[in-house]
Amino acid sequence: MSDPIPRAQPPPQRAEHPDRWWRWRNNPLRRRNDLFQAWVGLLLAVAVGVATPLTGWAVGASVHGSLSATAEQQARTGRHLTAVLVHDAPRHPEPGSAEARETRYPAEVAYTAPDGTGRTATADVVPGLAAGAGVRVWVDGDGDIADPPAGPEDIRYRAIGWGSAAGCTVLATGKLAYAVTAHLLDRRRSAAWSDAWHRAADR
Incomplete structure (x- = not known):
């Protein structure tokens, strides 16, 4: 009498919280480009974390100074x-x-x-x-009707807006750089897997 057919088992469930630090641990499945990707991610995170607030502050301060100077000049001539x-x-x-x-x-x-x-x-x-x-x-100074000079509140809001936009641009650039790096490494890993399968098939 043949053995009964085993009951179907449910597929294994994926971990709800995948291990995000596996590239840092030494294990037989880790490749050199895995570690390289981890270092790229770390360096980009540090660079973006430092550059985002500094860029936002610098751009905001520059815009605030420029708008303030323009408003003062308009107030003197108009x-x-x-x-x-x-x-x-x-x-x-x-x-x-x-x-x-x-x-x-x-x-x-x-x-x-x-x-x-x-x-x-x-x-x-x-x-x-x-x-x-x-x-x-x-x-204005030429006698033409124009918008009055911007007030301190309006200047502050514009400076904050430009500074926030600059900070978001730095953040988006960092994410894009990491995504491009990960994509190129994935292509390289896929090519290495394909070469390994071809070599195994030729044996």
Whole structure:
């Protein structure tokens, strides 16, 4: 009588927490490029860990200094003027709402430039203003309507944004460098396995 067919066994379960440090331990299955990959990962982690905050701080400080200098120069050469609305400004669909208080519409205004010449230009005004209403505008050194100089809060937020973006770029570059290195090593390992199988088949 033949032996009964053994019952099917479930496939072995993969470890929930794979060993991430196996490349550092000496074992018969570890190859030299495995150890090399471990060292590359360690060096990149240290380099990225140091470079990310330093780069973010350096870029943020540089942007803050540049924007502050620009704002100071604009404040020295420009000034606020009162312009007059030429035509009625459009009305907001929901007068009195929070959105209406934040909305600005482009409208034609007339004003006298610092050099004494009369000019017309487009400025953003609140909804519903009637023609002839006074509008406070900022003019630059040439007498043209422009955005007012950035304030300290706006400059700080922009500097933080640029610094954060620079730090994230360093972090992404480090991850990409490790991924490329791992991919090249995987290709090399696959080629070595293929050569070993061919040599074994030829025996």
